[in-house]
Every structure is written in structure tokens, then in C-alpha cells.
Amino acid sequence: MSWISRFVALIGSVAAAATFAAANCAPARADAPLTAVYQGQSIRFSHIGSKDGAPAIGVNDPGFAALLHVTDSVLTWKPGERYVLITTSVPTVVSFAVGDRRYDIGPIVLQAAFAPYQRGNEVFLPFNEVLRGLDLALREDGAVKVLQPQLGTLDVRASRDRVTLLAHGGAPLHPRVVSQTSSAVTYAFDGVGTALAGTRQINAGGVRSVQIATSGTVRAPVTTVTVALQPGASARPPQNNGARDVALAINGAKASPQSIAEESPTPEPEPSGTENPGNAPIPNATPANQSAVVTGVTSQPSGAGATVTIAVNGNASYAWHRLRDPDNRFWVDIRNAQLQGPPVDQAAPSPIVSMRARQIDESTVRVALTLGQPSAVVVTPSANGLQIEVGNEEVSDDAARSGTGTIGTVVSSGEQNPALVTPAPANNGQYDSGTSGDTGWKFGPRSSYVPTNPRLIVIDPGHGGSDSGSEHGGLKEADLTLDMAKRLRDILVARGWQVKLTRETDVDVYAPNDSAHDELQARVDVANKAGARLFVSVHVNAFMNSGPYGTTCYISKPEDVPLARMLEAHLAQDGTKDDGVIKSHLYVTYHTRMPAVLVESAFLTNPSDYALLASAAWRQKIAEEIADGIDQYTRAYPASNAAAQ
Amino acid sequence: MRLPRFPLLVALLVIVAAAYWYFQSQRAPSGETMAVYYTKLDGTSLASVRVSVRPRASGESAAEHLHNQVLYAAVEAVTGPPNDIKAIRFPPGTHVNGVTLDGSTATVDLSKEVDNQAGGSFGESGEFKALVYTVTGIAGVDAVRVTVDGTRLETLPGGHLELDQPLRRADW
Numbered sequence: 001m002s003w004i005s006r007f008v009a010l011i012g013s014v015a016a017a018a019t020f021a022a023a024n025c026a027p028a029r030a031d032a033p034l035t036a037v038y039q040g041q042s043i044r045f046s047h048i049g050s051k052d053g054a055p056a057i058g059v060n061d062p063g064f065a066a067l068l069h070v071t072d073s074v075l076t077w078k079p080g081e082r083y084v085l086i087t088t089s090v091p092t093v094v095s096f097a098v099g100d101r102r103y104d105i106g107p108i109v110l111q112a113a114f115a116p117y118q119r120g121n122e123v124f125l126p127f128n129e130v131l132r133g134l135d136l137a138l139r140e141d142g143a144v145k146v147l148q149p150q151l152g153t154l155d156v157r158a159s160r161d162r163v164t165l166l167a168h169g170g171a172p173l174h175p176r177v178v179s180q181t182s183s184a185v186t187y188a189f190d191g192v193g194t195a196l197a198g199t200r201q202i203n204a205g206g207v208r209s210v211q212i213a214t215s216g217t218v219r220a221p222v223t224t225v226t227v228a229l230q231p232g233a234s235a236r237p238p239q240n241n242g243a244r245d246v247a248l249a250i251n252g253a254k255a256s257p258q259s260i261a262e263e264s265p266t267p268e269p270e271p272s273g274t275e276n277p278g279n280a281p282i283p284n285a286t287p288a289n290q291s292a293v294v295t296g297v298t299s300q301p302s303g304a305g306a307t308v309t310i311a312v313n314g315n316a317s318y319a320w321h322r323l324r325d326p327d328n329r330f331w332v333d334i335r336n337a338q339l340q341g342p343p344v345d346q347a348a349p350s351p352i353v354s355m356r357a358r359q360i361d362e363s364t365v366r367v368a369l370t371l372g373q374p375s376a377v378v379v380t381p382s383a384n385g386l387q388i389e390v391g392n393e394e395v396s397d398d399a400a401r402s403g404t405g406t407i408g409t410v411v412s413s414g415e416q417n418p419a420l421v422t423p424a425p426a427n428n429g430q431y432d433s434g435t436s437g438d439t440g441w442k443f444g445p446r447s448s449y450v451p452t453n454p455r456l457i458v459i460d461p462g463h464g465g466s467d468s469g470s471e472h473g474g475l476k477e478a479d480l481t482l483d484m485a486k487r488l489r490d491i492l493v494a495r496g497w498q499v500k501l502t503r504e505t506d507v508d509v510y511a512p513n514d515s516a517h518d519e520l521q522a523r524v525d526v527a528n529k530a531g532a533r534l535f536v537s538v539h540v541n542a543f544m545n546s547g548p549y550g551t552t553c554y555i556s557k558p559e560d561v562p563l564a565r566m567l568e569a570h571l572a573q574d575g576t577k578d579d580g581v582i583k584s585h586l587y588v589t590y591h592t593r594m595p596a597v598l599v600e601s602a603f604l605t606n607p608s609d610y611a612l613l614a615s616a617a618w619r620q621k622i623a624e625e626i627a628d629g630i631d632q633y634t635r636a637y638p639a640s641n642a643a644a645q
Numbered sequence: 646m647r648l649p650r651f652p653l654l655v656a657l658l659v660i661v662a663a664a665y666w667y668f669q670s671q672r673a674p675s676g677e678t679m680a681v682y683y684t685k686l687d688g689t690s691l692a693s694v695r696v697s698v699r700p701r702a703s704g705e706s707a708a709e710h711l712h713n714q715v716l717y718a719a720v721e722a723v724t725g726p727p728n729d730i731k732a733i734r735f736p737p738g739t740h741v742n743g744v745t746l747d748g749s750t751a752t753v754d755l756s757k758e759v760d761n762q763a764g765g766s767f768g769e770s771g772e773f774k775a776l777v778y779t780v781t782g783i784a785g786v787d788a789v790r791v792t793v794d795g796t797r798l799e800t801l802p803g804g805h806l807e808l809d810q811p812l813r814r815a816d817w
Contacts, residue, residue, distance in 0.1 A: 074740040076720050082705060083713045087740060091724045095717065097699055106727070107696050155729075166729050245728050341814075342682060342778055345692035358690070467803045470764025477764060517799035517809070539805075541765035544734065548686050554766050554805075556816075582689045584770040585816035587800055587807040598805070600766050 030119075031055070036138060037219070038147040039171055039191075043067055049124045054113035055138075056124035059084060067147070071134050071170065072244075079121045086133060089244050090168055094133030096125050105133050135170030135244075137193060141218035151194035151223045154212065156202060161252040163205035165225065166245065173246045175238040178224065185235040186226040187248060193221035206233025206252030292316035292337040292407065294365045294385075297357040299348040304392035305375065306349040310357075310367055312337065312385035312407045319404045322395075325374035332379065332386065334365045334407070351375045352390055381405045449559060449594050452531025454639035456498045457630065460523045460588060461485035462539035462598075465508030467519065470542035472604040477540040478506060480613055484538050484601065487623035495631065502526045520587040527592050533639060534563060535596035536626060537588050540613060541603045549606035550577030554598040556590035562637065563595040567629035574622055576602050576609050595633075599626060679714075681721040682778040683732035684771035689817070691778055694726050708746075714783050716744045719753045722779035733771030736761040742794065750788040750811045751780050757794050759801065766805045770817075777812045788813045 033046040034055070043066050047058025057064050059077055068075055072089035086094040092106040101115045103126075112126040131138055135152030138145060149170035157164040167173060169192050179186045199211040208228040216222040225248070227235065232253025239246055292314030299308045312334060320332040343358035344367075353370040360366045369390070371377075376391040376399070385407060461481040463469030469477025482503070489499040502523040503509050510522035527535040541552065551571045553564040564581040572578040589596040601622050602609035612618040677700070680693040698717070701710040719741045725734045738758035745752045753776065762768055777789045788811035792798070799809040 074738075076716070076741050076743070078743055081713075081716075082702070082709065083699075083716055085717065085720045087720060087724045090727055092727065093696075093717075093721050093724050095699070097702065097713075099704070100699065100702060102699065104697055104699070107694065109697050157729075247729070342691040342693070346695065463803065469803065515799070516802050516804050520800060520805075539766065541767045542763040543765065543767055544736070544763050547731070548688070548767060552688060552767070554770070579688055582770065583817055584766065584774070585807050585812060586766060586770070586805045588805075590807050598766060603765070603767075605763065 034145060036145040036147045038067065038070060038136070039149070041070065043070075043147070047122065047124070048127075049119065051114040051117065051124075051126075055127040056114070056117070057127040057130060058119075058122045058124050060122045067134070071136070073134060077123065084116060084123055084125060086130070088134055092133075094130070096123075096129075098123055103129055103133075135168065137195070139193070139218045146218050148193045148218060148221060149191060151189055151192050151196060151212070151225075154196055154210070154225065156200065156207075156210065158202055158204040158207070161205060163202060163207040163227075163250040163252075165210065165227070165248040165250075167225070167248065168245050170244075172242040172244055174240050174242065175246050175248065176240070177235075177238065180235065182229070182231075184226055184228050185250075186224055187238060189223045189225070191221065192223045194223045203230075206230050206250050291363060292334070294334060294337050294339045294357070294367075296340075297344050297355065297367055299352060299355050301349040302389065305390045306352050308348070308352070308355060308367070308369065308388040308390070310334070310386040310388070316407045317404065318379075318381070318386060318407060319402065320377075320379050321402045322377065324401070328371040328374050329368065330371060330377055330388075330390075331366055331368035332388070333360070334367070334386070336363050337365045338363075339365045351392055379403060379405070381407050451533040451594060451639065453498070454533045455496075456500060456530055456532045457492060458500050458502065458527040458530065458532040458535045459485045459488055459492075460502040460526075460535065460537035462537055464503050464506050466513045467508070467516070470540060470604050472542065473610060475604060475610070475614060477542070477604060480540050480601075480604075480619070481538045482506065483616075484619045484623050487620050488536075488538070488626050491623055491627040492630065495627065497630075500526065500530060500532070517587070521591070524588055524591040527594060527596070532594055533634070534630060535588070535592045535594055536567075536630070537596070537598040538626075539598055539600045541600035542605045543603060544605075546603075546606050549603045549609040550579035551602060552579040552600045553581045554584050554586050554589060554600060555581060555596070556584065556586055557596070559595045560589060560597055563629070563633045564597045566633045566636070567597055567599060567626055570625040570629040570632070571599070571601075571622070574601075574625055575612055575618065679718060679721075680779065680782050681718070681726070682775045682782070683722075683726050683730070683734075684775045686731050686733065688733070688767050688771055689774070691775065692732075693779075694730075696721055711783070711785055712744065712746055715746060715751045715753075715780060715786060716741070718780045718783055719744050719751070719776065722776045723755065725775075733768055733775070735759060735772050736763075736768075746786070749786055750790055751786050752790040752792055753780065754792045754795055759793055762801060762804065764803065769801065769804055769806045773806060773808075773812060774817045777816070778814060781814055 031048045031050050033044055034048050035042055035044045043063045045057060045061055045063035047061035049056035049058065059075060074087045076085040082098045084096040088094060095104040096116045098116050098118055101112050103110055103112050112129040114126055116123055116125045128138065131147065135150045136147045137150050139148045151167060151169050153168045155166040157166060169189065171191060173189055173192065175187045175189055177185060178188045194212060194214050196212045197214055199209055201209050206229060208230055211226040212223065214221055214223045227250060229250065230253065234251050236249040236251065238248050292312050294310060295313050296311040297308065299306055316334050316337045318332050318334045322330040339357060339359045343356065345356045346354065348355040351372045353372045355369055357365065357367045371390065374394050376393050376395040378389040380387045463478040463481060471477065485501055489501055492499045508514055508519055510518045551574055553568045555561060555564045568578065568581055586598055589598050602613050604610055604613060677698040678695040679698045681696055682691045682693045685692055698714060723735050723739055723741050726732050736758050740756045742754040742756055744754065780789050781787055790811040791808050800806060
């Protein structure tokens with residue numbers, strides 16, 4: 001036997017032995033309970049096992065439940081189920097599956113020391129990997145085991161003029177600045193260890209590098225983050241609000257002091273047309289017949305660059321533009337087209353940074369690319385769509401910055417003149433409760449509904465009685481909506497309308513302490529039984545934080561669209577932001593037979609909107625604008641035509 | 646002529662190591678991915694982050710795999726994107742108790758914390774839009790029924806959204 005044969009045989013023997021060992025050694029077994037200290041609190045884990053020398057934790061263990069509780073995490077698992085999911089406070093989903101060594105922390109796929117296994121009705125998970133998902137690490141302090149919070153992630157978000165370091169820890173973070181000079185700033189995180197120690201070169205946004213180090217003891221670790229600054233850069237004081245997430249912000253030399261505090265999305269270029277928020281834009285007019293459909297937008301690496309494929313079904317024209325370096329954005333507008341499905345907003349292969357696709361108006365789909373460099377871009381149309389090739393070489397200064405063309409079988413752009421049509425309402429005029437597609441009705445503004453009382457308008461003051469709606473700063477939604485509804489009633493009556501309010505005082509419409517369903521149905525019944533011409537529900541919006549503000553008209557049915565559009569047109573002058581018309585599955589607009597709109601007048605949770613809502617003059621203005629919108633609608637869609645609609 | 650054994654052995658080991666590295670680097674990183682949608686703070690626009698989907702395991706039936714995917718999708722959607730992304734989020738503490746499948750309709754059972762809405766149509770509409778878009782992104786699922794702690798309901802308490810019928814993408 002030659003030495004090569006002997007070597008191969010040796011390798012084979014070792015491999016076979018290793019395979020056998022992996023398959024048979026270290027079977028799962030039960031171990032003694034384990035007690036560990038987390039943030040000064042002792043937690044006893046009794047459902048402990050081990051496999052391949054690594055610890056396992058049973059999902060039914062009371063100590064495990066306590067650990068999840070103190071880390072604001074939630075377990076999703078039922079006996080017999082293969083998947084074990086833990087939602088952490090990041091929030092991130094940590095995913096395990098019985099029999100699979102793979103585990104996921106959000107989008108990151110990792111390999112555990114062993115696959116989760118089942119013993120009886122309980123699944124045992126690899127404990128160290130569970131702790132990693134919770135940004136903890138099991139450390140020993142003499143004879144005592146400690147669950148040491150970790151600085152689990154430090155994401156660097158760099159742009160041209162600033163850097164934001166997003167830190168997340170396994171316990172609330174309290175960063176403090178321990179030293180600051182013109183060339184470096186050092187933050188310390190007390191009580192937090194890390195496995196991220198090392199130096200990362202950034203060289204962008206005012207930051208040269210970030211160095212992470214850890215010191216201290218097992219029970220009192222300290223992690224320091226030292227940011228080496230470029231000339232002229234400055235660090236902002238860190239937040240210290242006791243959250244597990246902290247943003248450390250660095251301004252580059254050219255950034256204004258306040259710029260760091262602003263949002264950092266890349267604004268989409270708007271060379272023409274208007275922004276239409278939302279992925280289901282409600283058109284002002286009926287659309288062109290036989291619109292092309294953008295059925296998909298995908299990206300993939302190709303050669304040294306990347307290719308974006310826009311699949312288009314039908315005939316359309318397109319126009320592309322690009323901005324000059326350093327603003328390396330490219331976009332193509334596909335006209336006479338509808339985007340199928342939700343907007344796209346995702347990362348794309350280098351040299352593309354991100355890719356977005358959305359419907360920017362009733363007949364234009366925009367696909368926008370943010371490029372990491374001034375790359376050459378080649379746009380190639382075909383019968384089935386467009387291919388955009390982004391090369392790795394830089395575009396020359398004299399290269400074209402815009403272009404046009406056609407997709408499909410049209411002769412040339414600009415020659416399409418499809419007739420404007422009003423599609424028939426779905427299901428012969430009766431609104432189909434959602435089983436039909438959603439592409440036709442949005443453009444069918446006319447209603448087949450015939451009011452038995454065409455002079456009657458039903459106004460619904462939202463909430464009331466046992467349900468006061470949202471409350472903030474001493475103001476109650478139910479009071480505000482009733483006030484606005486009464487003002488609206490008075491205006492409409494003065495203009496010759498009959499008006500019925502679903503409630504005239506602070507009461508439940510159906511019965512005290514009734515269910516939300518009974519209450520909402522009672523309001524719908526008022527309008528449906530009366531055969532009212534229109535239904536307008538007046539509400540006040542709210543959110544978990546004070547950010548969102550503005551006026552929104554919510555609708556559910558095709559015939560709601562033109563009324564909502566006309567209300568929106570008048571409400572756009574109300575002093576807060578126009579958030580447009582949004583389709584949703586709201587009970588009262590969905591179940592009323594007549595055109596109906598739910599007006600969310602402003603956000604009680606936003607300071608500036610709150611000030612408006614608190615003003616009687618503003619509430620009067622809102623009432624007048626809704627009345628003006630109703631007047632415009634009823635002039636445009638006179639009741640005498642109702643039977644023909 | 647006999648060649649010296651040691652340098653050849655080293656060369657062979659280097660070749661084996663290089664081949665191992667090459668084949669490892671050629672492996673697909675994680676296979677299929679799934680879009681987890683979230684609703685932006687304009688109240689209606691959707692964006693998504695992608696997460697990796699676990700492939701069907703041996704011994705996992707097609708029905709069980711679909712169930713597991715729906716569970717994962719629902720948990721991801723209710724969890725929402727990382728905190729630094731501005732999005733309409735379910736009320737704090739809301740989580741998925743479990744999912745069931747009946748034909749192409751998935752029932753997602755949420756915890757009672759979902760009742761703690763801020764008020765207004767904004768949150769409710771955006772939360773459920775993201776959930777429905779995410780779950781119906783799985784082939785074979787086109788509608789989502791919502792229950793709370795195992796109870797069917799027609800609307801959330803003090804709510805606005807109709808939950809009596811399974812929700813579909815066409816509802817937004």
C-alpha cells in the first residue's frame with residue numbers, strides 16, 4: 001500500500017470514527033439544577049439537561065419562565081410543536097426547531113452546539129444559544145454562576161455626515177462619557193460585558209474607528225466603546241433613559257448640530273408628480289384602461305455588478321433619471337402601470353444599496369435605486385419588462401442622465417391613448433366582501449346605492465357613553481367627536497339638509513357597556529334603516545407615541561372613494577397634515593350601504609394636533625370643511641342620478 | 646525516485662483544506678427568505694424586512710411545515726422590525742399564542758395585550774395590515790382570522806376594525 005493509500009485510509013478511519021462519535025456519544029441527559037444570578041436576582045433552573053457537553057434548558061422550566069419575564073421576552077411554543085420561538089426585547093425573534101441545530105436570531109442564521117431535543121412532553125433548548133439570543137452570557141464568579149448582560153450588538157449606521165452607533169444590551173443600558181477630546185470619545189456601559197471586543201474601521205461620517213473593550217469583574221463588568229473622530233467631528237451626549245437600546249450619535253465636520261436628531265431616510269427624488277402616501281393610492285379619476293401591471297421587482301448579483309429585473313405584464317412607457325455624484329440615486333417611472341402587491345423596500349446586491357418600488361400616482365410605478373457609488377447603469381426594455389444592469393465601473397461625466405422607452409408591444413411612448421372608463425362595480429353593484437380582487441373597485445367611484453331619503457345625512461360622533469375613546473391631557477375623544485358632529489349638523493341643517501346624529505349626548509348608541517360590535521352595528525343601523533344619502537363618522541386619532549399627526553379619511557367600499565376625496569380636498573386646509581385617504585376594514589364604513597367615510601380629524605397624542613383639537617374655532621373649521629366636502633360631493637353626484645349609478 | 650513525504654503531506658492537507666473551504670463557501674447561505682411587513686408611520690405604506698425561512702425537515706409533513714411557517718410569520722409580524730425602524734407596532738406585550746390553519750385561512754391567536762390600543766384607526770389598521778400581508782405572503786394562505794386568547798371577536802374593545810370575517814390583502 002502506498003503512503004497515499006495509507007493516508008486516505010487514515011482519513012477515512014478518522015472520519016468514520018468522528019461520524020460514529022457524533023451519532024452516539026454524549027446523549028442527552030438530565031443534570032442537576034443550576035442557580036444563576038441575573039441583575040442581583042437569583043434564578044434557579046431545574047429543568048436542566050446536557051448534550052455533547054453543553055447545557056440544555058427545558059422550555060417548561062419555571063426558572064426559564066422567570067428569565068424570560070425579567071428580560072421582557074416571550075416564548076411561543078405548544079406541546080407537540082416543532083418550532084420554539086422566543087421574542088426578545090430588541091425586538092427580535094429567536095427561532096429553534098426540534099431536531100435542527102440551526103437557530104436564527106432575526107435574520108441571522110447560526111448553528112447551535114446541538115439540536116433541540118424532546119424529552120417527554122418538553123423540548124430542551126441549547127442554553128448558551130438561548131442566552132445569546134437574550135444578550136446574556138453564563139459566567140462563573142468563583143462558585144457562583146452569573147448571567148452577565150452583554151452588549152450584544154453595536155450596529156454602525158454611517159452616512160456622509162454622521163454616524164449613529166446603535167447599541168443593544170441584555171439589560172437596560174446607562175451609557176456615560178468617560179473621556180472626550182477633539183479626537184476621541186469614550187463611552188462606558190457599566191454592568192455589561194461583551195464578546196464584541198475589537199476595533200472596527202469606519203472612516204465615514206466623522207468617525208475613523210470604533211474600539212470595543214471590556215474590563216471589570218464578572219459581577220461588575222464594564223464595556224467601553226471608544227470612537228476615534230475625524231477632524232471637526234463631534235459627539236452628542238448619549239441618551240440615558242434606561243432602555244436596552246441606545247443610540248450614540250456622531251456629527252461629521254459638515255453636519256449641522258440638529259441634523260443628527262432628524263430621521264435619516266433617504267428621500268425619494270421627486271422630479272415630477274406628487275407624493276401619494278400609501279401603497280394603495282386612491283385615484284382622483286378613473287384610470288387608463290388596460291394598464292400594464294408591474295408583477296415583480298427583483299435584484300440579483302451579476303458579474304461584478306447587479307441586475308434589477310422589473311417584470312411588466314402589458315404595454316407601458318418608461319422614463320429613467322439619475323442624479324449626479326455624490327447623490328447616486330437612480331429611478332425609473334413606468335407609466336400606465338399598476339404595482340401588483342405591496343411596495344418594495346429592501347436591500348439589494350452591491351453596488352446597489354437599496355431598492356424601492358411603489359405606486360407614486362394612479363398610473364405610475366416608480367422603481368428607485370440607491371447606489372453606493374456613481375455606477376454605470378444600462379436600461380434594457382423587453383416585451384416582458386425592464387432590465388437594469390448596474391455595473392461596478394463608474395459612469396462617465398458626459399453619460400446620459402435620463403432616458404425614455406417603451407415596454408411590451410406598443411409602437412412608441414406617448415402614443416397610448418386608452419379610453420377612460422369606469423369599471424362596473426364588483427358583483428353587479430353589490431360590494432363583494434373581499435373575496436374578489438382589489439384591483440378594480442378602487443377606481444369605480446360611483447355607487448349603485450339608492451337612498452330612500454336622499455336629503456338625509458347621518459353623522460356619527462365616534463365613541464361615547466361607556467367607551468370614551470382615546471383620552472389625553474384631559475380631553476376625551478367622545479366629547480370632541482360629539483362637539484364636532486353637532487357643529488357639522490348645525491351647518492348642514494342651515495344649508496337645507498336633514499341630519500341625524502347617531503348620538504346626541506355622551507351615551508352608548510346600543511346599550512351601556514355593550515360590546516364594540518353591538519355599538520358599531522347600532523350606528524350602522526341608524527344610517528341603513530333610514531336610507532340615508534351619506535354616512536360620515538367623526539373620530540379623533542391616537543397612537544402609542546406623539547409622533548404621528550394629521551387628518552385621515554378612512555374608507556372601505558368602492559363608493560366611498562369620491563366622497564372621501566372631496567372631504568380630503570377641503571380638510572387639507574385644516575392646519576394639520578393631510579394624511580390622505582386610506583382604505584381599511586373599518587366596521588362602520590364597511591357595513592354601511594351608502595357612501596361612508598370615517599374622518600380621523602387629528603391626533604390627540606400629538607402636541608400640535610392636540611392644541612388644534614382643544615380649540616373650539618378649529619373644531620368649527622373642521623365641521624365647515626366636512627360640510628363643504630359633502631356639498632361638493634352631492635353637487636357632483638346628484639341624488640336624481642342615483643338610480644342610474 | 647522517492648519523493649520526500651512530509652512536504653507532499655502538507656501540500657495534500659492544504660488542498661483538502663482549500664477544497665473544504667471552497668465547498669463551504671459555495672453552499673447557499675440560508676435558502677428561502679420571507680418578507681415580514683410593517684406599516685410605516687404614514688398609516689398605510691408597507692415596507693418589509695426579510696428573514697430566513699427554515700426548510701422543511703425530514704419527518705415534517707407538508708401540513709406541519711405550512712403550520713410552522715405561518716406560526717413563524719405571525720410571530721415575526723407581531724414582533725415587528727427592530728426598534729430603530731419607525732413602524733406602527735402592536736401594543737407592548739402583544740404576542741402570538743398560536744396559529745391554526747383551516748384551508749387557506751390562518752387563525753392567529755393573539756394575547757390580550759392587543760386590546761390595549763392607543764385608540765384611533767391609525768394603529769389598528771396599520772398593525773393588522775402588516776400581519777395580514779406577512780402571513781398571506783406564504784403560499785397557500787390567503788386570509789387571516791384573528792382571535793384573542795382563543796376567543797373570536799368582531800372588533801377589538803373600543804375598536805374600529807371589523808374582525809368578524811377573515812382579513813385579506815384586499816381589505817387594504
